[in-house]
Amino acid sequence: MKTPKTARFWGFSRFPAVLLAVALAVACSPGQARPDTAAVPLGHEFVLAGGQDAVVDGAGLRLKFDRVLDDSRCPKRVSCVWTGAARIAVTVTPDGRQPATLEFNTNPAPGQTHLTETVGGFTVELRSLDPYPETPGTIPLPDYRATMLVTR
Structure with a gap:
């Protein structure tokens, strides 16, 4: 037909x-340029975008870059007396346990830097936080990138 x-x-x-x-x-x-949940290997650096989750392969551990608590780092192309610091909150949930919110602080002052936490037998480390602020403007949470490392 x-x-x-x-x-x-x-x-x-x-x-x-x-x-x-x-x-x-x-x-x-x-x-989105990134998946909502990334699968990352234990013992290797990985990058989390603001608001993104990651599951550590074979470790039963979930991380989420929840929020930027403060970002007073000296902006690019600006002369500052102090370099400033950034603080972020990352929620870590080991299998079968309650979530724990970890705070990381990039403050370079003696005794103020807080880049490593231990949860459920794992060490969680913030290696770097990007991008650096620019003037004028604020950085939306999804544009932040936290380079992390999880080890046992």
Whole structure:
């Protein structure tokens, strides 16, 4: 049976043409540049975006970069008397245990730097926090990147 001319579009029936158009629109739409949950290896550095979760492979440990508590680091292209510091909160949940919120502080002053915490037999370390602030402007949470390391 021949398809009527009104039901055809460039030699295709309408349904496949519409389906193709929808698939192309979804594939080309801007999405997140990162998965919501990353699988990371134990003992290797990894990067968490602000708001992102990570599961440490084979360790039964979940981390989430929850929030930036403070970022007073000296902005790029600005001369400062003090380098400043950033504080972030990371929630760590070992399998079968209550979550613990860890605070990391990049303050370079003696006794103020707090880059390592221990939870459930794991050591969680903040290696770096990017980007550095710029003037003027604030950094949205999803734009932050925390380089972390988890060891046993």
